[in-house]
Amino acid sequence: MRLVDQRFAGIARGVGTAKILGRVHSAQLKLADLHLPCAITVMEGRDVDLLLGLDMLKAHQACIDLSKNVLRIQGREVEFLSEHELPEKARHEVDEEAPSESASNPGLPLSSTSGPTTSFPEGGNTLSAAPLGRLVGTPSAVPQPPQSGHSEEHIRILMDLGATRAVAIRSLDAAGGNIDVAASLLF
Structure with missing residues (x-):
């Protein structure tokens, strides 16, 4: 833990929450024959060994090629595990x-694509899990919050991404009604 800068401790919020223990400011990540510099956020209680964030992938100009089932980075291709x-x-x-x-x-119907x-x-x-209330298809007995000034279609789009109605409205409020910015605030 001596490499972890605990000044960056906190809580990560998104689809779920996790305790952030701190940050390793510089480490080398080995992919194929490449040694890539990266910063690592250390989180507590995760079953996942390593998550590659979009910021890191973008910094190294990585490309996720699902048709070939590879991560392409600096001309090298690393296959995903089957x-x-x-x-x-x-x-x-x-x-x-x-x-x-x-x-x-x-x-509940089970989807072969989920x-x-x-x-x-x-x-x-995680995003791969649909909220249970959305799967059942029965109307909710919980009263809906008051109407907002935002388009019902925009609220529904954000709710389909997994947000509650209240969170969708708050995201749209924070984004000034811009649906793309509001969606990015959810994650």
């Missing part, structure tokens, strides 16, 4: 989560 190549703990999580979701909600879900602390889900 299911059977995942570490044991990652495979185990995927196997456990799919049956538990269908067992707890037998009436990926595995990962729960964050305090009940949040």
Whole structure:
């Protein structure tokens, strides 16, 4: 922990929340034969070993090529792992989560396109998980907050991204009604 600058400690908020322990200002990340300088934010309690942020990918002009299943960076291509190549703990999580979701909600249709879900602390889900209230399709008994001056279509788009109505309205307020900026504020 001596490399971690604890002045950067805090809470990361997005789809879920996590405690930030601090920041390593300079480290080398080895991809293929490249050694890339990067800064690393150290978070507590994550099952994920490493997340590559869009800021880091952009800084090194990386390209995610899903048609070839590779990360292209500075002319090198690094293949993504296939299911059977995942570490044991990652495979185990995927196997456990799919049956538990269908067992707890037998009436829910399972989509073949939906990926595995990962729960964050305090009940949040990753983007691959649709909110349960949206899947059931029954109207909510919770009264809706008062109407805002924003387009109902913009509010619905943000709600489809996983935000509650109140969060969608607050995001639109903060973004001055710009739907693109409001959507980026959610993540």
